[in-house]
Amino acid sequence: MTAFRTRYRATALAATTTAVLALALTACGGGDSGTGTRSEGPANNAAPASATGTAAKTSVAAKGTTTGGTGGTTGGVAKGATGSASTPLCTTEDVRISAATQDGPPYTHIVLTAKNTSGHKCEMKGFPEIQFLEGRQNLPSVAKSKPLVPVVLESGAPAYALVKLSDGGVDEDVEPVKGFSVRLQGSSGQAAVSAPGADGIAVDAAKYKTGYWTYELRNGADDF
Structure with a gap:
């Protein structure tokens, strides 16, 4: 009887330890997602969806600013470069x-x-x-x-x-x-x-x- 109780306690203690470990793993989010891929949040070097959208908008805005700025500058330079020189004074030969x-x-x-x-x-x-x-x-x-x-x-x-x-x-x-x-x-x-x-x-x-x-x-x- 004493030997049986000892084995029973050992078995119960092992079962309890396993249950505690399982609960700990579940609480830490380290379990499987059920899809075959570990769920640990976004992959390394990948921005969240909201950040990606912001980055995209910033990129588009920057592109537009650059294009517009270049166009404006080019236009200004073009006007200055191709603008007519000051009218010459008439001479007696003219x-x-x-x-x-x-x-x-x-x-x-x-x-x-x-x-x-x-x-x-x-x-x-x-x-x-x-x-x-x-x-x-x-x-x-x-x-x-x-x-x-x-x-x-x-x-x-x-x-x-x-x-x-x-x-x-x-x-x-x-x-x-x-x-x-x-x-x-x-x-x-x-x-x-x-x-x-x-x-x-x-x-x-x-x-x-x-x-x-x-x-x-x-x-x-x-x-x-």
């Missing part, structure tokens, strides 16, 4: 300058016309630098005739400048002029211009002055 009387007798004014014959556009800067009489200073300019915007001439287009010769009085100290020189500001050359009329023009050095180059003569601004 235009043909002629003179005509204005308003009939007593011929107190003439109009200079500068036509762009260069084949490209150019800017008529400021006013014509006119020298009617040798050894005399250029004609002074009239500030109120200055246009608000630069005068840029397309090929074949003209610009005008009104020039006052005198007040037209019979007692004025005038001198005859049959030809004169015109320089364009920003240009080193000069143009020889024939005065209108068979007898040329009469100028008073105390009264003559010139207006700025404009697209067209304007009442008020060019009344001087």
